[in-house]
Amino acid sequence: MTEAPLPKETDLPARWKRLVEAIEASDAGAAHDILASATVDDQRRIVSQLNLDRRERLCRLLPVDETADLIENLAEPQAVEMLEEMQADLAADVLEELPADVSGDLLRELNDRSSEAILSEIDDADESMDLRERAGYARDSAGGLMSDQVVSFPQDATVADVLAELGNNAGNYSDDEVQYFYVTDHSMQLTGVLALRNLVLGRRDLCISELMIPSPVCTRVDTELEELQDLFENRNYLAFPVVDENGRLKGIVSRAAVNEALSETQTDDYLKSRGIVGGEELRSMPLIERCSRRLAWLGPNILLNLLAASIIASYEDTLQSVIALAVFLPMVSDMSGCSGNQAGAVTIRELTLGIIQPRDYLRVFLKEVWLGMNNGMVLGFVLGAIAAVWKGSVFLGLVIGGALMLNTIFSVTVGGLVPLLLKRFKVDPALASGPILTTCTDMSGFFLVLSLANLAMTHLV
Amino acid sequence: MTEAPLPKETDLPARWKRLVEAIEASDAGAAHDILASATVDDQRRIVSQLNLDRRERLCRLLPVDETADLIENLAEPQAVEMLEEMQADLAADVLEELPADVSGDLLRELNDRSSEAILSEIDDADESMDLRERAGYARDSAGGLMSDQVVSFPQDATVADVLAELGNNAGNYSDDEVQYFYVTDHSMQLTGVLALRNLVLGRRDLCISELMIPSPVCTRVDTELEELQDLFENRNYLAFPVVDENGRLKGIVSRAAVNEALSETQTDDYLKSRGIVGGEELRSMPLIERCSRRLAWLGPNILLNLLAASIIASYEDTLQSVIALAVFLPMVSDMSGCSGNQAGAVTIRELTLGIIQPRDYLRVFLKEVWLGMNNGMVLGFVLGAIAAVWKGSVFLGLVIGGALMLNTIFSVTVGGLVPLLLKRFKVDPALASGPILTTCTDMSGFFLVLSLANLAMTHLV
Structure with missing residues (x-):
């Protein structure tokens, strides 16, 4: 606790420029001073803005214990990225410097090729075996989380x-x-x-x-x-x-x-609920990797969207006759999707807090169906009134308002139950809840608007 | 570490029934035994399934230190709910039993009326002043987080x-x-x-x-x-x-x-990003409170949706001429919304890790615009091909694919930047990113599909 107080304002671009100069000049002392005087956040940001070549040169420049300190200060996905980019011999030296639990964690996150190459570069056979053992424990097990400083x-x-x-x-x-x-x-x-x-x-x-x-x-x-x-x-x-x-x-x-x-x-x-899958993404990762990982989640989404769109396609005649419906179709499905997401978030939260268990579906159903009726009536009335006034047709208002009311009841109930069902069938709710719910509420929303319109067709045209 | 091992399987409904019987029979000993032998999770679930009247009677039945233990084991929103329901004199006794940081936290979360009533029931003037002081510290400040066991x-x-x-x-x-x-x-x-x-x-x-x-x-x-x-x-x-x-x-x-x-x-x-605002929601809360809090977030959403819908309304003639467009309108806006959400999640994550700061918009823009072009081309090609084959029109494919491509570039860029801008203007990104992004990508998606269709109209009809 004797260090100088941390500087409040940090001039990052200047710091970055000085570090680049130190790297170009192979000045290990200057590079050390620049990094040592930077906060952890600044170290992370400076490193994320160095290109591949300069990162490698920086790691070769610094003494191995300082490189290890730097790696330890980085966010884990950054540290993994750097180790994968490094020559295996240098990465092995760095891992040997780190506490056993940290190097175990990092090894587990490395791709198999990198971790094998690095482990084979570790000279001390005991150390290599220890690390292999640690990396073998599941990440979220006592073995993966333990410290050996006992x-x-x-x-x-x-x-x-x-x-x-x-x-x-x-x-x-x-x-x-x-x-x-x-x-x-x-x-x-x-x-x-x-x-x-x-x-x-x-x-x-x-x-x-x-x-x-x-x-x-x-x-x-x-x-x-x-x-x-x-x-x-x-x-x-x-x-x-x-x-x-x-x-x-x-x-x-x-x-x-x-x-x-x-x-x-x-x-x-x-991250999974927002469609970031296959591990965290950093913007310093190669473009092609970022693209393909994002597409891996968007691809199946196209199929689900097609499913929903096919409902609209089967009612094209209805839509053709009352084109105003097209204005409200996305609104009904979007509003219901939002209502369903709220219910899903409450379920996921109550699961985390231990207040409900996957088998409590009856309780969730009853609680949500009442709320759905209530909110459905309010939202249905508001949107129905808007539709009626905007397009000057009471019947259009009834169709739109009625569809939103029914779809709200449906979507809050489904939204509340989907995470329970997924959990029960051992599917990750964070990953699958969103797309499944959106598809369900889109399909039912489109269906309700268009089939109600069909029923009231004589009054609409 | 001398306790009996926790039972692996818990028969919750039986436990709940025995507790209700103990409450009805005013049997404090039995109630104590049932709760003491339950895990924390089971205590939370049992309490969430008691009605208001039984909760109150349970708290009056148990000695005040056991009530305090129970309150401490509950999830915080549950504990707050119970204290608000309790008579002020009992709640005051319970708070006096709890560690100072816990009762400070709970007091801060109580509504003003309840906390005033409870504080005025505390007999010991020093204790009451201490609690008032603690409750006065902001929740996420050193004063609000500190323990006084020093x-x-x-x-x-x-x-x-x-x-x-x-x-x-x-x-x-x-x-x-x-x-x-x-x-x-x-x-x-x-x-x-x-x-x-x-x-x-x-x-x-x-x-x-x-x-x-x-x-x-x-x-x-x-x-x-x-x-x-x-x-x-x-x-x-x-x-x-x-x-x-x-x-x-x-x-x-x-x-x-x-x-x-x-x-x-x-x-x-x-929770905010999924539209749960104004504090956590538990399904044991009164229906009217749950409804009104969810509606508080859905209400402004109707307005944003209307904004987007007005784009469709202004192109009704185009839509009337090529009704197939209506099938693809929601797909283009939904797929772009997903792409934008991915970019937003990466930004929020990088902000949390300290890798970027709100002023790094140029870096985020450049990184996302390249990714947007890449993914836009892939997704645009796929959806365009589907549209062309399904509806048997190359020009329809070009319109839909082109619109999705352009809108993907737009939405990943906007999605990556919105959290930075919100943070800069001191608006909570978790709360506002989603609705703002959805509105933007809906509007641009509808506009792109319909205006491109307008340009290509002679080839589409």
Whole structure:
């Protein structure tokens, strides 16, 4: 906490220009100074504006530990992008410098070709195996989220022993956030957990096995995120130990790591719901990759749209007779789509909060159908009145207003239920809710407007 | 960690029925047992399915500390809902039982009438003033996020003094997560921070002022969330002390609290982007409130939709002559809307990651315009070909494909830029991006299809 205060205003273009000059002049000291004096945000923005060649040269220029620091400060998709662009030998050196959980995360996100090439460049066989093991755990499992910075003591040590060890070898521990110690038996199996607080507050002659919490709740490397969330929600701990299939201590998974993973899940959900699939997109990625990933989501959407359009096509005669309907067709489907999206968002939120479960469809149906009738009447009346006045036809108003009313009831009900059904059938609601809902409400909207118009045709023409 | 393992399968309806019976029979013991054996999720779901009257009776039945435990386990919007429904005197008792930061948060979310009524029912004048002060801090400020569970020592104490105090009065500290101690002078002004680790590892005869980090970075009660995020991103600490305008220590704000607040901001953004405004909606809320809040967002949407529809209305003659256009109008506007949403999501994400800033519009424009040309050509070709084959008219294909191509370029560019512009003009991008973008792409889509058709009219009829 002795650093100079961060500068409030940052002159980014000037900083970027100086960095480019330092790279061109191969001036490692200047490059270091420019980056070290930049905030994390500025580092991210500067890097995103360097071209491929300059990034590579910058990484070769800096000492490997500084490159590792820089990589650690970048947003994860940026860091992955840079490692994939780097020569494998340099990337391997960088990964060896990073904390094990960070390099595990990055390796898992790299494409297979890059990660294989990098792993084969790591000289230390143990380190390479550790990294391979870490990268093998699922991203959102205890193994993928754990930190291996865990301090353990044998169960027959005394409080005085442990305090003396900590006092004498402070240097060994000062990098860790030491809050809990783990207690193991001779075969490294976990037997207890000892809070630093209890150690400090404990009588000095006690054996730590008397102060420890025995048979602690622990997680296995393959425990999934949802289960971890439940664990932390139901128990007020900061971390749980993680053991392998043989009960041997492998690391700890912290509340902070679980919360971060949950927040990333939310971000992923948001991005997927807006049609960004196959991982995050950064504008520094190659154009062709950005295009093809966006098209991968838009393609199926064309088909769904065609489905909806075919309804209009089958009523062309009706439309031909009352062309004013064409003005209101998109309005009815769009307004209903919005109503359905609201209901879907409430369902997804209530699922996240644990207030409803996928099987609670009856409750959701009843709640939404009432709301749909209410809002449907209000919106239907408003749009119907507008249509009647605008086009001077009460019957047109009745058709449009009636269609919007019925379609609102339909779309809020479907909107509320679709995420439940998708969740039940193990399809990702964030990804599929939007397109499915839009297609349903478009089809029903077009159908309602045009078939009601057909019924009232004699009064409309 | 000595509790029985949580039951894996929960029979919720049975549990709910037993709770209702306990409430009807005024059996506090049974009600307690049922709730105590339920997971947090089950408690949330059971409560959401109790009606108003039973909730009130449950709260009166349970001892006030158990009611407080229950309220603390609920999702925040549920807890707020319950407090608003409760009699003010009971709500005041419950708030007095809760940790200061929790009751401060809840008070801030209550409507003014309820919070005034509850505060006036709190007997202890100091407590009432404390709560009023806390509720007065902005939700996403250091004051609103801080915990007041902070342990401080005078700067002239020695390591041995502090360890002895901790050892002798363990009971006073055992509820806190003691990791950092704060060091103050005689007027309670903050002079330093002492990590528990450094205390434990320190020589026993040293004065804590020699081990402490002097003049620590601290935040003021009015420091905003964005600034707190920067602080934690640039410095690897778990917490910062919070002082008032006179430098007096008021509490600590932790990394976890800041992360949680950020994650809530993301959730709010997601809900707003789907049209849930004015706070979260739970299906247990009164129908009339749910309806009116959803309508508050749908209302302005009707106006925006009318704007778009007026384009179609002004081309009714064109449409009348080539009725097939009506089939493709919604497709062109919907597909472009999707493309624009993708670009908008990438911008909002890059803003969150700190990779771009609101003034980087030129960079975003250039990146998106290229992508737009690329994807526009692909999508335009596909939809144009479909239109040409389906309706047997090459010229119709050219009109539809050309319109989709041009409108894709327009919509990804606008979609990428709208969040930047909104952010620059201090409008919430999550709330306004969607409707503004949809209106723009609808209008331009309708205009492009119909005006191109007008130009090619002789070949279309």
